[in-house]
Amino acid sequence: MDKVGIKSLEQQILKLEKILKLDADNIPLIEKMAFGLLCEEIQAIWWRSEESFNAMPSPLLQDEISLYAQHTWQGWRNDPQLLNHLSDSIKVYHRSGLLYQWDLDLHLQYPYLSLIKYWLASVSCCCRAPTINQADLWYKHLRLTQSLLIAQQQQALNPGCLVGYAEQNIIIISLEKRECAIISHQAFPTYQSSGITYFHYPYPL
Template sequence: MSNYYEQLSALQRMLDFDNASANTLSVMSLGGLSAKVRNLWWSSEASFDGYPSPQLQDSLSVYAQQCWQAHRRNPEIYELLQQHVQSCFSTEIHYRFDLQAHEALPELSLIKFWLASASCCCRTYPIEQDQLWYRHLQLTQALWLAIEIQHTFPESIIGYAEQSVAIVNLEKRQVILCTQLHFAPFTTMGFEFIYLQYPQ
């Protein structure tokens, strides 16, 4: 995960330069951990402090499409993206276990949003673009938290969903669910499930 911290540091330096560190989540959601995305944003002369300009949105969209074309033949990435799109339009909670993919492909958040957004526009799904963006922000926040937890507990398996992170410790046979839905500890299938409050 050291690569992640290098990417985050580079992003933070750019945001600090533009006095936009409060916008970290939005920029991360649009692939801001990628040097290429940061360069696109920087060269557009759009501020990091607000939403991307229409011109920058077009540039990011084209870049996301290029990334999709480049990586769609990778079965792991293809499956991961297909599952992501399906889960975006579902009411069920879907945990993603793709932290290594995000570290290897820092544009992945942008590709996920672009693909889900394109699916939203091209098909009849019961979700609006603003709702999709809000869900994407929630997922990015959970991803960020999951990466931090993975750094702290590298031996654990970490998954994330909207406003939820699952920490699986196979050795201790524990699943810690960091969520907003409070529950009493319980044991099932030999695993102890423990509640932890999701940060606000």
């Protein structure tokens, strides 16, 4: 992520903080980010609904946001790069195990990308066997959103590193230093393998 990208991300989050008035304790920031509120178009949908930003959106507002996601997806279907990426993202939602994503630049370019991923995973639930519970899917989306935000922060702090994220896992790779830091709940002692030193840092609670 270059300096322009970092500045853009900082501006997006600052804008969102102002809208949500983060001095209030009852605002679930991760949930708002999960609904795509870094995107100005979604902010406008929320404003027009006259619903409070301090609460979960009503079912009607959720339907409007979902419709926005659907229309955006329709516009992306002719882009092979985005199509392939979103196909891989659905696997993250529907599979157990650790699947890292390396798309921080795409999220910076498309601030509603996280919402589109969730929408696609949600609408494909009925095609899965066994059927996936929507509440479980939403909870997974929240955890992925949290990891995404931590990864974006780490990329800004370590611009020369490769940064990936998974559910409650972040990986930061410095090819120059031949070091790999893993942020997770599964602690391990520092070790070396194939000339690379691996470090563990605790995932935020």
